[in-house]
Structure formats: C-alpha cells, structure tokens
Amino acid sequence: LELSVTIYDVAKKAGVGIGTVSRAINNSPQINTHTKDHVLKIIKELNYQPHALAQSLARKKTFTIASVVPFFTNYFFVELLKNVQKVLTQNNFDLILYSVDRMDRMSSVLDRVLSERRSDGVLLISIGINEEYGRKFVDTPVPVVILDNQHAGLDSITIANQSAAMTATEHLINLGHQHIGMVNGHLSSFPAVERLKGFKNALNAHNLTFHEEWLIGCDATEGEHGFNERAAYSAMQRFLAGKTERPSALFVASDVQALGVMRAAKESGLHIPQDLALVGFDDIEFAKFVGLTTMHQPIPEMGRLAVERLIERIQTDSEGGFYQEMQAELIVRETCGAHKNFQVHEL
Amino acid sequence: LELSVTIYDVAKKAGVGIGTVSRAINNSPQINTHTKDHVLKIIKELNYQPHALAQSLARKKTFTIASVVPFFTNYFFVELLKNVQKVLTQNNFDLILYSVDRMDRMSSVLDRVLSERRSDGVLLISIGINEEYGRKFVDTPVPVVILDNQHAGLDSITIANQSAAMTATEHLINLGHQHIGMVNGHLSSFPAVERLKGFKNALNAHNLTFHEEWLIGCDATEGEHGFNERAAYSAMQRFLAGKTERPSALFVASDVQALGVMRAAKESGLHIPQDLALVGFDDIEFAKFVGLTTMHQPIPEMGRLAVERLIERIQTDSEGGFYQEMQAELIVRETCGAHKNFQVHEL
DNA sequence: ATGAAAGCGCTAACAG
C-alpha cells in the first residue's frame, strides 16, 4: 500500500544524485565500482524497481513487441504464438497481444499498434492487410514483420504454400487417386489462394481435370477465413448431402479443417481412407493423434525466424522488405491410405 | 520516417494550448464544443495519436493487465486465454502476456509483474504461488486475481475440483466399475491434489478401496505439472508394461492427458471403453471429436469472471480475497461406455 | 566519476 519507491528515494538514501543511481542500474561504465556497489545495496534494501514506463518514455525504447493475431482458436496460431513468446523471452522482450475477432475491428487495432508507440516492433500473424495499411506499414518507422502472410515491401515469412500444396496433391495422385477434391479456406485468405494454386498445378501436371464442384469452400463467417473445424464440418456435410458423385481423395487446406471433414465423413458412414483419403496441412500436435497425413510446417522455426528478424530490425534499423519461404514436409500417416496395415485412431 | 507528431504540434497548428488539446482527446466536459471540433479536425489532419506510454505515466494508469500463464501448450490455457483476451478487449484493456516455461524463472517473472508497473492488474492463470509470493501479492497495491488455482487472501476462481472429480468417479461407479484407477498430474499442482481428493472420496463413499498402484502419476518434468499428452502417454505406457492386473476404468485428470492415455491404450491393443473406460476433465474442443466423456469446465465463464473481477478491483479498489468455485458438469460421450450403441471416432 | 538540469509526451491542477 506504500507508494512505490522511486529513483529519488534511492538517490537520497544513498547520498548520491539520481544520475548516479541511473548509471548503477543500467550498468554504465561511467561509474565508480565502489559507489555502484553501494547504490546497488541501497536498491536492494529499498527493494527498488525502475518504473518500466518511465524508462521507456525516456529511452524511447520499450523492449516490447506487439503481436496481432486473428482471434486465436486455430491451433496453428497457438503453436506459433508459443514459439514467438519463447524467443521473445529469450531476448528479454515483452509481448503485447492483440487479437482481432471481427474483421471490421482490424483497422482500429492496426492503427493503434502503429501509432501508440507502446512497442518497438510489430508482428502480424496470419493477417492479410490491404493496400491502405500496406502503405501505412511500409511508411511507419516501426519495424513490421508478417508471418504466414505477405505484403510487398514488408518483411514476410510464409510457408511455401504452392509447392507444399502440390506435394500433398501429388502424394494422393501417386497413390492412384484420379478423383481429387480440395477443401479450402475462404479465398480472402492468402494461404487459401496459394494452396489452391498449388492444388491446381498438381492436377494439371498430371493431366487430371480440376472439378469446380469438388472444391469445397469453408464459410468465412465462422471466423479465421473458414480455417476451423466447425466451418469444415458444415461445408463437408453440405457437400456430402448434395452430391452422389464424390472424389476418392481430398486435399484439405489445414489440419483443423481435416478434423471437421473427418467428423462429417464419419457421420455419413464414410470410412477413411477406404472411402475417402485425406491429406491435411500444418501438422498440428493433434494430427499425429488421429493419424492424419499432412504437410508439416516448421512452426517453431517460423516463429523463431520472425522474432529474430524483427529484433534485428529493431536493433539495427536495417532495411525491411525481405521475403522468406520455408519448406513444408510431407508426413505420411494413415488418412491417405498409404500404409497397407494402417492403424487409425479407434477407441 | 517522420518523427511522430506530439500534442504540441497539434496545439500549435490549432492555435490553442496543449491543455485544450488534451481536453479534446479525453473528451472532457470543460471544453467548448466548437474549439473541440476544431482541435479534432487538426488531429485528424496531422494524424495525431497520443503516446500511450506518456499517457500512462501521467495518468498513473495503464489500461493494460498482465497475465502470466505456464508456457502454454495445454489447450485448457489456450481456451481460457482466448476468453480472457476477449473480455479484456471489450473493456478496452490491453494484455501483456508472460509465459513461464521453467519454474525457476517464475519468481523473476512474478517480481517484474509486481513492480514494473506496466499493468494495472495481474491475472495469474494456473499458477501456484508459494508463501513468499503470496505475501508479496497480498501486500502489493496492484489487484491480483488467480484463475485455476487459489491462495488465501487473494481473489481466486477455480472449478470445484473435488466435487467434479467425485462426479466423474461416481459416474464410472454407477456404470458398474469396481476397479477404478486415476491418472493424475503432478501433486505439486493444486488441481491435481484436489481432484485426487475427490477421487478418493468417491471411492470411499461407495466402499471401494483405493489402489495406490492404480494411481498413475505424470511426470512433471515434461512441463505443466504433467498435464499434457506426452507425459500421460509415457506414464500410461509404463503402467501397462508393468502390470498384468489393471483397472477396468480410469478417471483422468485432464482431457489432454486422456488423449495420451488413449494413444498408449491403442498401442497396447486395448479397446476403449470395452477394455478400459475413461472419463476426462476439462472438455476441451477436441474432447467432442474423440468422443471423450469428461467433466465440462465453463471455461469462457471462468475467463470472463476473472477479468471482470480484476477490472472491478482496478476501478474501485475494493477489497480482495474473495474465492469463487465454479461447477463442472459431466458430459457423457463414448469413452465411458455409457451408451450401448456408442460411436467412437474411427476413421 | 558525478550532480544538476533538460527533456520524453502527456495529464491535471491552477489561475484567469
């Protein structure tokens, strides 16, 4: 209930000026070792802690970064965030987390992040920005890096979506599938667009025709551009109800969606992979558990790279605008039917 | 690349004093509507945004709360955090997130949170604090609320662990099970201790004996007091390898652990629920997907309540120390074998 | 090496 002790209290009790106290805590070289020890002792006694906000204001440096994520429920974000946080902590940076649930609130969040100056840098995760904000972010002096999305002129790190989608699709093709559909997120999402391209490319490359009616889109109104279990479940339900002719295999744009597809398939009495082969995308923790064949994203590495890049930008104010693609890797499990004696998760 | 525009720039261009500008942005009643409009127009023109840190310093109020969570990978935290964030946003508060991976770093985080004054309040999620920090937190002027744990003298919100564990266990008993084991987290965790008590109580109440060897503890070295899939998987593997005699049912202290148990059981050729019935705890999103019978925690409500309580404390500096227990609810799905025609998740 | 003083950008009390 005591008012907190300030640098003045320390200075007075130590019999020095506040400048000296400041030098002591910031271990400046311009201080006598002896006085420093003395000041440090007083600090301990008084249990003094510098006021972080005052420091930030004076230093013009906050040692925190702001991260904005879509209102996270997709475990891909979670795993990303976990690693982002980890690397941040290792570098003594704090994290202010903004999560955006409704797209119409996005701009207000972006504006705040841009100009409130509470952070030294911003990390946009899975956030697509329009031209207007692209310009703003390019012009702003605060470093920005985008993860799982991209924008010209801004540091961006993504998975190689197209080639990964091709790999996934070709795996199905190599397994003998000729009738392949795709369940995708909403095309307002960058990854969704890219993965669709890759899917089509694979089909083309193998002289298979792309069936528009086998492209199962997920409702973006359910949030996250349809990249969630529920949206995929509903979409799949509708799809199965409406068609008699269906593909023998599906490339699903994310693991959480694959879960929804599996649920819908099960309810329709379809067996996976016998009746329907599946390959997902992400390799979230749960994928292993349900035997989902999927494209593994190096999530920890992506998080690490993004943060390291951001911190580098902050500390060296180097030029922005680099774009890096990470490679995904096919993890063959059971849902694609690749193994003869597959053991899927059954209770 | 421009240095940011300050309140002085606005004042000068508007031909007023900075006080007036301040009044305009904080919509104080003590300002002429006309001048206010004028100032606001200039603000728009200059694209001025107040410096959040400077505001906080001057106001002695940050409008942000700090939350510390165990290095989150357990989906229970994630869902909690999601709702915490949501309610915070609704109240125009920001979130600084601290996550602690190693317990030995806990104290440094708690110290910082306590005295850096970057936040108006702190929310401890699933964090058990010792006497020393308990005292510190009780003495500090900054409001604290603890979620999913408790400490005397501090606002705490938990699920009614004991009675929920009893309910879960009794469900198994009512289904006819006489040989019931429990897989638990590490006993350094408050919920683990409470749930064990409830488990034993249920056994006692029904004249069933508690078998120490059927108490399957999870390794806390894997983090989160053993409340994770991996730890449970390993523990279950060891258990199944070592015993010939095993219980016919298991109460599992969390859903993520139940997932690990299921994985181990499957690998040992055990069928669930025929060979082994299971009831979990939490009702995370995936529980439904795998047909896990479990104790549902009202996670959104808990998050909401915690934040609302914290904000109330912040805004009214009322007394702390209230303790609230929320009730869990049994959700019967398939893993307990309750339904005759159960449909478990199978591919 | 150290104390004094000038900010950092804003709010709020104080005169008018």
Place this chain on the structure above:
DNA sequence: CTGTTAGCGCTTTCAT
C-alpha cells in the same frame, strides 16, 4: 472555457 505550469519517473547530456 482555456493557457500555463508542475509533475509522472527515468535517461542523458553538460558541466564540473
């Protein structure tokens, strides 16, 4: 109503 001024708690010249 509005301008001026004194902080908020710290860092950082600038003298000494």
